[in-house]
Amino acid sequence: MSxxxxxxxFPSGIxxxxxxxxxxxxxxxxxxxLKANVNPSKEGSMVMELSGDSPNYDQGLDxxxxxGVIVDRLSEGIVRNxxxxxxxxxxxxxxxxxxxxxxxxSMEVIFEDDKxxxxxxxxxxxxxxxxxxxxxxxxxxx
Amino acid sequence: xxxAEMPGISGEDVHVGVKKTYAEINEKIKSGKVVVVxxxxxxxxxxxxxxxxxxxxxxxxxxxxxxxxxxxxxxFNFGHSKPRIKMHRVWMNGIPAYTGIAAVDxxxxxxxxxxxxxxxxxxxxxxxxxxxxxxxxxxxxxxxxFEATGYGTDxxxxxxxxxYLTLDDINEAFLFNPRNAYxxxxxxxxxxxxxxxxxxxxxxxxxxxxxxxSAGQLSPLLNDPYYKTIGIGTRIFLGGGIGYVxxxxxxxxxxxxxxxxxxxxxxSGTMAVVGDLKQMKPEWLRGTSFRGYGATMTxxxxxxxPILNEEMVRYVSVKDEDIFAPVVDYSxxxxxxxxxTLASVSYAQLKSGVIEVNGKEVPTAPLSSYVKAxxxxxxxxxxxxxxxxxxxxxxxxxxxxxxxxxxxxxxxKSAP
Numbered sequence: 242m243s244x245x246x247x248x249x250x251f252p253s254g255i256x257x258x259x260x261x262x263x264x265x266x267x268x269x270x271x272x273x274x275l276k277a278n279v280n281p282s283k284e285g286s287m288v289m290e291l292s293g294d295s296p297n298y299d300q301g302l303d304x305x306x307x308x309g310v311i312v313d314r315l316s317e318g319i320v321r322n323x324x325x326x327x328x329x330x331x332x333x334x335x336x337x338x339x340x341x342x343x344x345x346x347s348m349e350v351i352f353e354d355d356k357x358x359x360x361x362x363x364x365x366x367x368x369x370x371x372x373x374x375x376x377x378x379x380x381x382x383x
Numbered sequence: 384x385x386x387a388e389m390p391g392i393s394g395e396d397v398h399v400g401v402k403k404t405y406a407e408i409n410e411k412i413k414s415g416k417v418v419v420v421x422x423x424x425x426x427x428x429x430x431x432x433x434x435x436x437x438x439x440x441x442x443x444x445x446x447x448x449x450x451x452x453x454x455x456x457x458x459f460n461f462g463h464s465k466p467r468i469k470m471h472r473v474w475m476n477g478i479p480a481y482t483g484i485a486a487v488d489x490x491x492x493x494x495x496x497x498x499x500x501x502x503x504x505x506x507x508x509x510x511x512x513x514x515x516x517x518x519x520x521x522x523x524x525x526x527x528x529f530e531a532t533g534y535g536t537d538x539x540x541x542x543x544x545x546x547y548l549t550l551d552d553i554n555e556a557f558l559f560n561p562r563n564a565y566x567x568x569x570x571x572x573x574x575x576x577x578x579x580x581x582x583x584x585x586x587x588x589x590x591x592x593x594x595x596x597s598a599g600q601l602s603p604l605l606n607d608p609y610y611k612t613i614g615i616g617t618r619i620f621l622g623g624g625i626g627y628v629x630x631x632x633x634x635x636x637x638x639x640x641x642x643x644x645x646x647x648x649x650x651s652g653t654m655a656v657v658g659d660l661k662q663m664k665p666e667w668l669r670g671t672s673f674r675g676y677g678a679t680m681t682x683x684x685x686x687x688x689p690i691l692n693e694e695m696v697r698y699v700s701v702k703d704e705d706i707f708a709p710v711v712d713y714s715x716x717x718x719x720x721x722x723x724t725l726a727s728v729s730y731a732q733l734k735s736g737v738i739e740v741n742g743k744e745v746p747t748a749p750l751s752s753y754v755k756a757x758x759x760x761x762x763x764x765x766x767x768x769x770x771x772x773x774x775x776x777x778x779x780x781x782x783x784x785x786x787x788x789x790x791x792x793x794x795x796k797s798a799p
Contacts, residue, residue, distance in 0.1 A: 327449065327669060327681060327752045331584045334592035334748035343736065348753035365509065366585050368451065368671040368750070369681065 245292070246275070246315040246359075247302075251285040255309050261289075268301035269293055275338075275358040288315060288359060318375045319359055321352040325371035332363045332372065341372075401438040401692055405776040408442045408689050412770055419443045419767045421760040422606050422688075422699055429700040434693050437700075443767055443774065444699040446603040447620070447685040447759030450596050450751030451671050453582065454562035454633060455680050456492040457518055457660050460554040461529070463487055469539035470531040474498075475517045475548075477528065486539060490559075491517060493670075493680035506675060507580040513678025516670025518558075521550040522622075523665040556660040558622060558668070562632035564684050566604035566652040567708050570595045570733065572725060572745060575714035580675020584750055586713055593710060593738060593745045598756035599703045599730030603686035604652045606699045608645040609784060610637070612689050614777030619656065620685030620763045623667035625772065626658025628686075631781045636790045644701060648727065649709050652781060656684065667759075681752075685759040687767060689774055703730035710740050720792070 251260075256279050264270045270293035279285035293301065302312050321341075328350045332341045340356035341363060343349070352372075363372040411417040418441050420428065425444050429437050459480070461470070469486040473479065477497045480489035493515035502508050520527055526547040535542050550556060572593040573579050573586035580586075583594045599605065607613050617628040632653025640648045667683035688699055709724040716723045728738045733747050766772035782788050 328754035329450075329681070329752045330749040331594070332748075334587070334594065334746050335585055343748070345734070345736065348734065348749070350754075365507075365674050368584075368673060369669050370511070370672070 248313045248315045249287045250311040252309050253284050256285045264301050268297045270301045320373050320375045322371045332367050335366045400435050403691050405774050409773045417442045419764045422446045422601050426700050426702050434696045438693040438696045441690050444688045445760040445763040446606050447756040448598040448602045449683045449755035451679045452563045452682040453679045455560035457558045458490050459556050461487045462554050464544050466541045467539045468533040468541035471534050472532045474530045475527050478514050478517050510672045510678045515680025519665045519670040558660050559657045561655050562653045563656050564603050564654050567647050568596050569711040570708050571713045573714045574712045579714050581713045582676045590745045593747045595733045596750040601756045607688050610781035614780035616775045616778045618775035621658040623664030624662035626656050628654050629657040630655040637784050646706050648707050683759050685763040706730045
């Protein structure tokens with residue numbers, strides 16, 4: 242089963258529990274944490290790619306929900322509007338995950354949405370607003 | 384080094400070989416026999432065939448650049464309403480235009496922002512819409528909201544007008560950019576401990592990145608470093624249409640340090656350019672926003688360089704590894720005008736994606752699109768090859784390294 246991007250929200254009482262460990266150990270799921278904001282005794286959030294066999298996958302999510310975690314399918318993403326992009330490159334040194342980079346020697350800007358962690362910094366940095374939020378459609382094509 | 388001291392420029396080399404005039408090249412353009420290549424293509428040709436052969440074979444070399452150019456804007460004449468109004472204030476899509484000229488004329492600067500823009504009150508501000516965006520919208524055929532107020536005179540009694548305008552509704556609309564196409568430019572880095580937001584983009588702390596803004600070997604003034612063929616009347620690609628060099632640009636400073644190839648090691652020359660906005664294209668004049676800094680416009684410019692002689696071949700065959708620019712700290716040194724530079728690196732190093740500054744590897748990114756610069760040089764090459772574009776011989780070239788021009792600082796003085 243191909244990985245799905247999910248958003249987890251942790252209430253302050255449970256952030257110190259090793260929940261992701263249980264997803265891996267007890268439900269045999271594969272996790273790839275894309276973005277995490279988890280602080281002791283505070284609410285936390287995490288974006289991850291999660292994949293595994295179908296009964297385990299659903300049982301794993303049920304386990305998280307029983308622990309008080311709010312689980313959402315991540316339906317937002319970032320798309321690059323190729324008609325607007327000028328290939329200037331201003332986004333490439335700012336993107337923290339290497340999803341936006343320059344291909345050499347052509348000097349074209351490439352957007353690999355698989356690597357995008359949806360941090361949103363490019364939305365604010367792109368001088369011509371060629372990077373756009375995409376809701377409901379997941380990650381669009383570049 | 385002065386032009387007269389350049390190797391191969393004065394003395395014994397000048398008498399050899401190739402001499403062409405603008406008129407001869409224009410005859411070749413008209414008869415379809417002209418040979419045009421880009422400033423990128425000529426590099427390999429010269430390496431393969433040598434300067435003299437290339438000088439005979441090639442007539443014109445095209446350059447290009449596509450980067451944010453803040454000192455840009457457009458003059459408009461909106462036509463007279465019934466009854467007439469002397470426009471004391473004008474807004475185009477909420478962006479104020481300068482009206483200190485005749486009744487229904489105005490100048491819209493690309494950095495101009497709406498009256499109630501939050502600016503940097505919630506730092507870093509977004510600056511999503513400014514004068515450059517209005518110009519792009521007009522070129523895209525969009526109707527813009529037009530508002531003007533007047534104070535009422537006997538000959539211009541009206542005090543207010545609100546309407547919508549497209550570019551077709553406006554009488555004259557011409558781009559007039561007081562400073563474009565900087566010959567070379569600083570590379571911006573940030574040595575402080577916090578992220579800074581500049582006109583050269585977002586700079587990460589502790590030199591986490593460095594931004595540069597030039598097309599390097601394709602950039603117009605780097606291919607004619609002493610402005611031997613560029614001056615008032617030079618016909619150019621401007622914003623997707625045809626424009627002209629009208630004067631040297633503001634801050635034109637040709638007397639700074641140069642390398643042995645004549646190429647300036649820092650900012651140096653600039654151009655003022657003009658052209659009919661109505662034949663320009665929105666993809667070549669793009670409204671642009673720099674977070675925490677302001678709004679501006681990205682401008683496409685391409686200049687054809689006539690191969691009048693072998694000297695011009697030497698100039699246009701300059702390559703990225705022979706062009707150097709200074710790395711400047713934008714957290715302290717630039718704002719405080721210390722004049723300090725951190726390093727000098729070549730455009731070949733910059734384009735590789737990493738430079739070394741004081742022993743640290745710093746990732747680089749451009750703000751000027753090399754992809755689009757190439758497209759401009761190619762487009763200009765097509766125009767000339769097809770006979771659609773003749774060279775304009777400058778009536779006067781731009782002041783060069785022997786002009787004695789130096790930039791002045793603004794000094795605070797008490798009343799004289």
